[in-house]
Amino acid sequence: MKRNKLRLLGVVASVAMIGTALAGCGTQTATPSQSGSDTATNSTQPVYGGTLQMDLSSQFPHLDPAKAYDTTSYEAVLQFFNQLVTYQGATNNIVPDLATYTISDGGKVYTFNIKQAKFWNGDPVTAQSFITEFERVLNNNMQSGGQGFIDPIIKGSAAYVAGKANSVSGLQALNSNTLQITLQHPSATFLYVMAMPFFSAVDPSYIAAHPESYIDLHPMGTGPFELASYTPGKDYVLTKNPNYFVKGIPYLNKIVFNINNSPSAVLFHFEQGQTGLISWNQGGIPSEDYLPLSNNPTYSGDIVKKTEVSINYLGLNCVSGPTKHVAVRRALEDAVNKQVLVRILDGLALPANQIIPPSMPSGYEPTLPAQDQYTYNPTLAKQLLAKAGYPNGFNTTIYTDNSNPSDLKTAEAIQQMFSQIGVHAQVNQTSWNTFLTNNETGKQNMFTLAWIEDFPDPSDFLNTLFNTNQIPVNDSTDYSNQQVDALLNQGALMPAGTARDNVYKQAQNIIMSQAPWIPLVYPVYDAAVQPWVKGFYINPNLVDPLQYMWVVPHNS
């Protein structure tokens, strides 16, 4: 998904300055290790009971799984709802959640056997619980971001979306607890899609009895925690589901999300021991709080890190402006010093040299072919630019949006780097909506953007961002290459494995040689976990594993 953290900007710059000064370490430079552990220590036996408090950066935009499509909402939705399958621990492995499964007919037919489980109101989970949700996601009136993940993948979905059928032919309840899903074509990524919150079990009778606007605020799920109360502007209180279908969890009795988006207050609450966790509830540690925490010996040990399966990049339009020439784009690649960008991000990033992040289980290339390797060399970049017909450089604009404070800093650093080779760029920052609209109309010749995986497969990066059929929405540099399209379309139908991985690597090699993007950095996700909070880990595809976490007795 495209990155858009729903955070308030306001006076963050000033707050950051004061926050650092208060910690007494204003001049110290952070040098965190990139390979920090991604799990907190779990030495004790789980303890039942207790409350975990967290500060929440904004109200949850959606609690309805069909509508939620941002990590803030996921933090709640994944506590309230279960899917057919999910990810195991901190890994990318798919394991049964509400259902075990078998795959047949060359990967086209999935049969899910649904476990004994109940919604909070006592209604049983059946095959229809999923069919109802799939139909909701496909229904245009729901405005669900999940539609494109199953349409036209599931057989008969297109007819249902177009209103030509009353049901989806590929979705069949063989009996009350057996769901059969038939796909148009085999898909190596379908189980990953089934692990997305969009495709949760919902109670059909509850859905039928309430308007959508009510459901979005009053979830009825199967999850480990129930929504006990929501006081607008103040807090969400979650209580343990005593009848959760997985025996023995959750451990916590209660979770309280206090709405508070002040980075300073978030820091103080953690240091006071009032909150146990700064993680997806804030979209990671607020950037203003990272240095005060990591420079303070008392708290530096509480920080947990993991390289995200995501990338920040500079898009270069391939059909207009000077960047329509491959030679110009290749010259610009050599002008960017990614180490500087890593420093700007307080070290919370790795320099990027290709599209697929190293944290992706497949598709990353440890060694790139020579023509895909770019190293920071402004002298060479200037020569290449001259050869490309721009000995005096050119004027341009770098577009960026305001949803993430570090994007502007990145854009300004690149502006500086480009000026060294005679490319004079203005930086234009707009709101996220304006940015998206302009991006889709091809008006933004150069832009900073991030892509976070929807699931851990190279197709989610390469096919979504470079296939000609994704112009202009996701392929917003208007990059188009028949050979790449052929490879991507071929990979989409292949079973998972080395042969498929190689197809994606070939595609990436061609793309990198034509430089529609300058890969900038792979962001590192960070969280702060109190020593008395146990069981925490970071799964690259999910949010906080609150049902597996517990608190041990402590003095705060």
Add this chain to the structure above:
Amino acid sequence: MIAYIIRRIGGSIVVLIGISIITFSLAYLVPANPARAIVGPHASEALVLQVEKQLGLNEPLPVRYVHYMGNLLQGNLGTSYVLDQPVTTLISQRAGATAQLAVTAWIAELLIGIPIGIISALYDRKAVDHVVSILALVGISLPVFFVGLELMYWVGFKLGWLPVGGTGGFNFVILPALTYAITGAAYYARLLKSSMIDVMSSDYIRTARAKGASPNRVIFGHALRNAIIPVMTYGGIDIASLFGGVVVIEDVFGYSGIGQLTVQAINNLDVPVIMGTVLFAALFVVLFNLLVDVLYGIVDPRITY
């Protein structure tokens, strides 16, 4: 008086309509289609078009404005693009918190500002006045976020007397209100001081003194009543803007008020919420201005309408 109030209310409605037209045009002149942001990058073009239609974005601007105003007259301010909830609900959820903060902050400001203004007027150019004036200057000069953070750090974090940030009961209001009062009280003090000095040198004060009225009676019964007029004018604007939300303070303390809602809406270009919060703030400015004008007549019998 009644005729005057009716005339003023009529004028206020025209002002509000003007504000709504300007905000509406500005908000929609920015090229931004919320449909794609709502449904995400994997949605089909057909779904995006459908959402645009549902939001009424495919109509020309004047038609949309007429629809908007039609709905407004029925008390419907539209639905947030981001949160998918009625704007009236979002505003009313925060109005209580904002009103609590606004009234507390305003009273705290007056409690600090007015006594300082009287004292520095009475001791004009004496040591007390210099000390108070310097303090007032410091108060005016300090950035709001700095005072807020210092209070948050010392009173909330170090001493643990009050909540550090967030929204809840009255406890959560004290520090943000104090921040506003410390940085804002000096305006009242300075206004009151200069008008008090003017009034204190006027003939009727000399007469009152000559009649043998006690100093307290002279100051509070005669002088303050006249000197307070400019303070009332400023106070009306001040509390009106407070009701519209205190952006920086709400941000520093993570206080869920109208100000925060407005800033979030602006950042997300959530036009229905921007429209709603702007009109809400404008309504209070118009309302309090009217109230102040009426109060003039009550406080100062020389003013009639």
